[in-house]
Amino acid sequence: MSIIQIAIIEDLKEVAYTLKEIFNEQNDMSCNQIYHNAEDAMLFLPKNPVDIVIVDIGLPRASGLEAMQYISNYCPHTQFCMFTVYDDDEKIFESIKHGAKGYILKNENINKIIISLRELYSGGSPMSPTIARRIIEIFNKTMIQPSQINLPITSREKELLELLSKGLLYKEIADILNITIGTVKQHIHKIYDKLQVSNRTEALNVYKGNQQ
């Protein structure tokens, strides 16, 4: 069994250390890097890459989002999981647009946090109805503008986004589409991948537009 290497960027020391202890109690997890600000993480994490970084969004100076964007340039295989009070947060959506593949809620039960991390490691992501709605808007916009790359979002993924945006639970969606909950979460992970590509293309187009 491979061990999931985890790093934590969280300015609340008590929270970070409790999490670390809990992770190290698991057979399949190991955590020996804790950072209390984005700057330290940006300095040391690229040299000691891990599988999953748990990132608190609100950090003292540079934000968690900035830390993630910087570190991901050096660690292409690292997955970023945002740590947040609630999932309708605008910043969570921003993070996902820039490459985060998951988020965990701070008041989530510890067991649920651990399950979420295992799911993330095996390529599954969560998605709230609000995030689903925002992603549908983005993809609809990209479809209209022919200058941008027409995204290869499959009809299955579109269907899934529609159901998620209406607030259906993973279980209900799995039943409707006749797939497992695990597969639902893997579809979400792929949608996040595509969203990130779309976001990069958009940024590149804006950049090219400015140069002309």
Next chain:
Amino acid sequence: MSIFDKEIVYWLVMASFVMPIFLSIILVWFLLAFQKKKYLEENRTKDALLREQTLLLEKKQAIEEERMRIGSEMHDDLGSGLTTILFLSEKAHKFISNKDLYDVIAKISNQSNTLLENMSEIIWALNIKLDNVGDFIAYIRRYSGEFLTDHGINLDFISEGLDSSTNITGEKRRNLFLVIKELLHNIVKYSQASSVRIRIEEKDNELIVEMEELGGLGFDYDEKLGKGNGLHNINKRVYRMHGNIQFKQFDHGMKYIITIQIN
């Protein structure tokens, strides 16, 4: 006489030509003046209206900015404090063998968890980007689904005639959500229902929410009012939304019908 006559005829002819022209000039002049005045007046009211609208818009924006600011400050300040308490109490559990003490710590942990949840709901209501029926119904659906499933109760959720983009204020969202939440908690606590049907319909600027218990015990509204079951609270919130709530008792349990004006 003939000379005199000629002069009169001459002036008469002249007058009959000139007078109408003169009169029409005066008439046209008056008309133009009137038009100009009307135009100016219209412009003035338009300007005033525009200024008023700009002012209203600015005020609305200021309120929205303030809402977002309060939300993000709550999130950052209160959120970190509560999270720390939650994690510390979680950690304390490991060191405690005394049962009474263990229970106290468990209460602290539960309480901070509930507070974090309540806070998220306030931040949710403060977020102007979510002031629409689509996001609102999805939120209710997910909350009800998760909550009822956690307590082994089925949910059947139906929505009709919804226009996702219809605007609904944060205050209404919060009040209506809390009413539904309170009813759901009551159902879990007292009803013994095996499943719940929620039907939401948008019709003529009204939102109608029907919640029906299946296999529930049901209760007499007048008998239960004011017995610490949140019914007063529910009524208060519905009243605040200028809405209406009906409690109907059936053999299969209760049916609640909430109606509110959207705008």
